Amino acid sequence: MDKRLIWLALGSFTISTEGFVISSLLPDIARDAAISVPLAGSLITAFALAYAIGTPILATLTGEWDRRRVILWTMAFFVLGNLAAALSSSFELLLIARIVMALSSGLFAATAQGTAVALVDDHHRARAIAVVVGGTTVAVAVGAPLGALVAAIAGWRGTFFAIAGFGALAGAILWYRLPRGIVGTRLPLRMRLAAALRPGVMPILVTTILALIGAFTVFAFVAPLAIEGGGLNPIALPGMLLAFGVGAVIGNIGGGQAADRFGATRTVCWSLALSAAMLMTFSLIPTFLPREIAGPALMAMMVPWGIVGWAFPPAQASRIIKLAPDAAPIVLSLNASALYLGVALGAGVGAAVLRYGAPADLGMVAAVFPIVGLGVVLAGRWAARLVAMPAE
The missing domain is CATH 1.20.1250.20 (MFS general substrate transporter like domains)
Structure with a gap:
């Protein structure tokens, strides 16, 4: 190397x-x-x-x-x-x-x-x-x-x-x-835009945006969730980020391997489904558990959330490259832009939740987006099967 x-x-x-x-x-x-x-x-x-x-x-x-x-x-x-x-x-x-x-x-x-x-x-x-x-x-x-x-x-x-x-x-x-x-x-901008219009690319970009909206609705405001929702001391925030980071490393490696072994689309589907479940948990924990238990439980959840969430990017990248292998740098850059657009929208959604609700509401609202993203992926698979069916 x-x-x-x-x-x-x-x-x-x-x-x-x-x-x-x-x-x-x-x-x-x-x-x-x-x-x-x-x-x-x-x-x-x-x-x-x-x-x-x-x-x-x-x-x-x-x-x-x-x-x-x-x-x-x-x-x-x-x-x-x-x-x-x-x-x-x-x-x-x-x-x-x-x-x-x-x-x-x-x-x-x-x-x-x-x-x-x-x-x-x-x-x-x-x-x-x-x-x-x-x-x-x-x-x-x-x-x-x-x-x-x-x-x-x-x-x-x-x-x-x-x-x-x-x-x-x-x-x-x-x-x-x-x-x-x-x-x-x-590479002219028109080439980048043309790549986005290739069959199948736009649904992948939409799925990326939806997944990141869900993730950053919570991650952007993990501090008030931990402090106000879980009763943790601010000094615990580095520990929460460390727990998430450990999970992210595992998920990043495991997501790539799972995509190679079980298929990128299947890995993305599992990541979206499990992400939705874990985001809901971030609302259920501070709502139903006493504060002395809620804080440690939120911190413990950061590891599996990091694993599931970070299994998504390598699998999604594999999907978009498979669709346009001749334009891999362009479609990957489009996917990166979609990632950050999702981050921006997620932070906006989280801010709206806190403005009109409480930190404990973040997870339930966030879970909607990976569920919709999962629907987009499944709809795409269903449509592809219909197209592939032989005419009678």
Whole structure:
């Protein structure tokens, strides 16, 4: 394995840590800014929308630029965004800083995967991408809990300072290690849109959006769910994120293996069904269990939820590649945009639930979306069987 892939994974780790730790910071940010937690949740919505919309546009504009140059600029803007967030004097400035981070994060992710492919031979492309994407998985398992722990000790601004420092270190290593002269291919936006209109691709993208809406209706507001719904102390938040991260690592590995052994569509169906059941549990636990039991039960649920939830992305990616193997980079980028659109909508749904209800309502509302997603998948299979039936 080319050791330079490790440094690209380090960049992915740094960027993804910020993306996953923010949910644990929302109550502290809301308190300091004198706003509600649902309004603070717009930090997640704005980030995800900017990522989903901005990434394909920026990737198109910079497609023919030197990959090293793009990566270094994205890391520089990511570091500046974190510093601006740490030093922000108002919620509006913090919101702008997160949008800057989203645009730089999305372009880094797209460029890093393309660079990883360019660094290896044709037979190791999938493994190279897996190494880079693995940085995100490690960020969920380790980076986000550590970021939450830093916040518990030094406040939410301390977390942004720490991520900025780590980002600067990652950028310096990438500046030293990445070669010059790797040039990408410019893919017009019309090609990306045309890929979305291929038969079967749009239902997959819709399913991805629905799955992530359900997940982030709860995950975006896991802090009020744990504190208000489960009676946990805020110091328990790093432990909850760690439990989720352990499950995510297991699910990410297991989801890919299950897709290969049992079929990607079957794996996606099981993931959606079990996700819906577990999301309901996040409402049932604080509603029916006493607070001294509800808190530990919520924390224990984070591991299986992480397993089930993170089994979905590799299986879904396998499904969309099978539909359009000749346009794999394009459809994967569309699926990534769908992921973040789902994150944005999920944070919005969760904010609405908290605005008109209670943290204990989050799970029941969230469960609706993977159930609808499961319906979309099953309807697609039924339609495909009808088409395949011989005419009498």
